[in-house]
Amino acid sequence: MDFPIFINKRIFWDADTATMDMQLHKDFIITKVFEWGRLAELKALLKYYSKEEIAEALTTQKYLSKRTHQFAAVILDIPKEKFRCYTERLLRPNAWPV
Numbered sequence: 113m114d115f116p117i118f119i120n121k122r123i124f125w126d127a128d129t130a131t132m133d134m135q136l137h138k139d140f141i142i143t144k145v146f147e148w149g150r151l152a153e154l155k156a157l158l159k160y161y162s163k164e165e166i167a168e169a170l171t172t173q174k175y176l177s178k179r180t181h182q183f184a185a186v187i188l189d190i191p192k193e194k195f196r197c198y199t200e201r202l203l204r205p206n207a208w209p210v
Contacts, residue, residue: 120149120150146184167190171196173197176195176197178201181197
């Protein structure tokens with residue numbers, strides 16, 4: 113399946129976008145766009161997926177950068193403590209210093 117025009121394939125340098133499905137791989141796609149996408153791509157992603165789908169994908173991720181974690185918490189209006197990456201970071205404070 114071809115990606116919609118709003119997703120720049122540079123974000124998915126490590127994946128074969130020709131075999132990716134927007135629904136089947138939505139957690140991976142949402143996470144990558146939030147981590148590496150530009151504002152226009154984020155806006156389009158928010159129109160393509162529901163807020164609940166995006167929240168589910170991001171709150172269950174074991175690792176998100178602090179920047180992405182804090183940005184997603186504000187955009188989605190979810191307390192930062194509800195993210196799995198937050199509790200993982202507390203358990204291993206020196207594992208990921210970024």
